[in-house]
Amino acid sequence: MLEISNLSFSYGPQPILKNINLTFRPGKMTAVIGPNATGKSTLLKCISGILRGQGDVLLDGVNINSLKPQGIAKEISYLSQEGCGKAVLSVFEVVLLGRVHSLSLKVKEAEIQHVLKILKQLGIEKLAARNICELSGGQRQMVFIAQALVREPSILLLDEPTNSLDLHRELEMLELIKQLTISRNLTTVVTLHQLDMAARYADEIVVLSDGEVYAAGQPTTVLTPDMLREVYRVNAAVYQAGDGVPLVMAMNSVK
Numbered sequence: 677m678l679e680i681s682n683l684s685f686s687y688g689p690q691p692i693l694k695n696i697n698l699t700f701r702p703g704k705m706t707a708v709i710g711p712n713a714t715g716k717s718t719l720l721k722c723i724s725g726i727l728r729g730q731g732d733v734l735l736d737g738v739n740i741n742s743l744k745p746q747g748i749a750k751e752i753s754y755l756s757q758e759g760c761g762k763a764v765l766s767v768f769e770v771v772l773l774g775r776v777h778s779l780s781l782k783v784k785e786a787e788i789q790h791v792l793k794i795l796k797q798l799g800i801e802k803l804a805a806r807n808i809c810e811l812s813g814g815q816r817q818m819v820f821i822a823q824a825l826v827r828e829p830s831i832l833l834l835d836e837p838t839n840s841l842d843l844h845r846e847l848e849m850l851e852l853i854k855q856l857t858i859s860r861n862l863t864t865v866v867t868l869h870q871l872d873m874a875a876r877y878a879d880e881i882v883v884l885s886d887g888e889v890y891a892a893g894q895p896t897t898v899l900t901p902d903m904l905r906e907v908y909r910v911n912a913a914v915y916q917a918g919d920g921v922p923l924v925m926a927m928n929s930v931k
């Protein structure tokens with residue numbers, strides 16, 4: 677279980693995260709939503725140990741800041757929004773780097789098979805020998821997701837994982853993340869801007885507003901016209917799909 681207790685963080689004088697308290701459970705996928713610049717990425721960075729705030733991030737009761745970097749890397753996979761820079765690496769090598777905590781100079785056959793399996797699972801095995809920087813934005817995104825998954829973490833943190841993906845790939849990706857969350861009992865936290873996708877795939881939704889938790893709970897209780905007006909400043913109706921999943925129909929921005 678992942679617990680965040682009284683977490684606050686600031687880059688400078690302005691507080692970005694303000695006294696956040698949340699619990700994320702194994703086998704469940706949580707979507708963190710909210711307008712731009714409300715602190716979603718910062719929250720994931722604090723959970724992953726990249727940033728240190730005030731308060732506690734507890735993994736099964738252990739403060740992650742007390743773990744060594746290898747210990748954190750073994751438990752937590754974090755997919756950031758940042759790109760690959762200018763690295764001259766093949767797709768295979770990029771994904772293999774996801775196993776860095778268990779690699780030695782001579783790469784074992786089992787590690788190679790691990791990488792091949794995840795490439796196949798994501799349908800990107802044909803890209804294995806390509807240079808990462810020569811791929812399209814969507815292909816690159818798939819590779820970094822493969823890198824996050826190949827680590828076999830217990831906590832999976834994905835910052836806008838469906839960025840740059842077409843609609844088919846987007847659905848495929850969220851279905852895979854959901855399926856892995858259940859089958860591997862992962863504690864999965866994703867930031868998303870697509871509210872209908874959050875409603876369909878997340879077990880719980882956390883709404884961040886100006887660095888604070890505005891609401892947290894099941895999609896049907898969190899996605900309301902009031903929340904959309906107050907947090908997103910849009911007038912919207914919320915319908916129900918045939919299977920009961922909320923559907924957000926935004927109508928206009930609130931002036």
Ligand SMILES: Nc1ncnc2c1ncn2[C@@H]1O[C@H](COP(=O)(O)OP(=O)(O)OP(=O)(O)O)[C@@H](O)[C@H]1O
Pocket residue numbers: 687688692710711712713714715716717718719
């Ligand atoms: N490295 C940094 N140094 C200073 N300020 C930063 C830094 N990174 C982010 N911020 C600021 O912190 C605030 C929250 O940023 P963050 O990236 O967490 O928001 P977000 O909710 O993920 O936004 P988006 O939906 O646009 O990706 C913003 O005001 C941003 O400008």
